[in-house]
Amino acid sequence: MSEIHPGWPAVLIAGPVTVRPPRRRDAREWSRVRLANEDWLTQWEPSSTQSWLARNSVTEFHRSLSRMRSAGRSGTMLPFVVCYGDRLVGQMNVSNVSRGALRSCSVGYWIDSAVAGRGITPTALALVLDHCLTEARLHRVEVDIRPENGPSLRVVEKLGLRQEGYYERFLDIGGAWRDHVAFAITAEETRGGTLLSRLASLPLPPG
Numbered sequence: 001m002s003e004i005h006p007g008w009p010a011v012l013i014a015g016p017v018t019v020r021p022p023r024r025r026d027a028r029e030w031s032r033v034r035l036a037n038e039d040w041l042t043q044w045e046p047s048s049t050q051s052w053l054a055r056n057s058v059t060e061f062h063r064s065l066s067r068m069r070s071a072g073r074s075g076t077m078l079p080f081v082v083c084y085g086d087r088l089v090g091q092m093n094v095s096n097v098s099r100g101a102l103r104s105c106s107v108g109y110w111i112d113s114a115v116a117g118r119g120i121t122p123t124a125l126a127l128v129l130d131h132c133l134t135e136a137r138l139h140r141v142e143v144d145i146r147p148e149n150g151p152s153l154r155v156v157e158k159l160g161l162r163q164e165g166y167y168e169r170f171l172d173i174g175g176a177w178r179d180h181v182a183f184a185i186t187a188e189e190t191r192g193g194t195l196l197s198r199l200a201s202l203p204l205p206p207g
């Protein structure tokens with residue numbers, strides 16, 4: 001199994017930030033955080049015909065957990081939650097995992113507005129990118145960001161990801177086709193040190 005799907009499952013830790021697979025007992029906390037962050041998240045998330053309440057219920061978490069576990073097992077996804085201390089504060093999903101000659105993937109993320117601005121996402125993203133480019137044996141990771149999303153652009157800037165392209169009308173977000181800026185990194189670019197070490201000059205959030 002590990003030969004087919006290297007790097008899964010995994011628990012990645014840096015100081016107070018832990019990135020780990022989601023589990024059944026995360027359901028209530030995940031739903032609570034998501035419902036409390038509707039205004040914060042809706043403008044950046046895929047359009048849906050379901051209400052925010054329905055999309056983020058405990059029941060929906062369990063449905064989504066089954067899909068994510070199955071995708072994790074089949075090697076098409078590495079689904080993670082982000083914890084700060086012992087609190088679940090966000091998600092970071094590695095998706096579109098492609099093997100063969102491409103060996104590439106995409107990463108998406110969100111975090112609770114109550115803990116924004118503490119460097120949690122750059123730390124989690126550094127852990128996940130380092131993992132993808134080593135243990136998971138992928139060669140390239142892409143992060144796609146709307147040009148209006150200043151905080152997310154700042155996250156990839158902190159990690160020094162390379163701007164690779166501009167996709168017009170790329171994703172259906174908030175009810176319309178939105179342009180995205182594509183950032184990427186390949187394994188060769190981390191040979192001088194891990195992405196986590198690139199963050200070393202920035203203070204880690206206190207535990």
Ligand SMILES: CC(C)(COP(=O)(O)OP(=O)(O)OC[C@H]1O[C@@H](n2cnc3c(N)ncnc32)[C@H](O)[C@@H]1OP(=O)(O)O)[C@@H](O)C(=O)NCCC(=O)NCCS
Nearest residue numbers: 040044109110111116117118119120121122145151152154
């Ligand atoms: C993008 C996001 C994940 C960044 O996470 P984070 O853990 O706050 O990241 P950082 O701590 O590095 O902060 C990044 C920037 O956000 C801005 N920021 C800081 N505090 C903030 C706050 N309370 N509210 C809004 N933006 C804030 C700052 O510009 C900061 O840059 P700085 O550290 O140079 O000051 C988070 O803002 C978020 O979840 N947004 C909504 C969902 C989303 O946009 N997902 C990504 C889609 S591509």
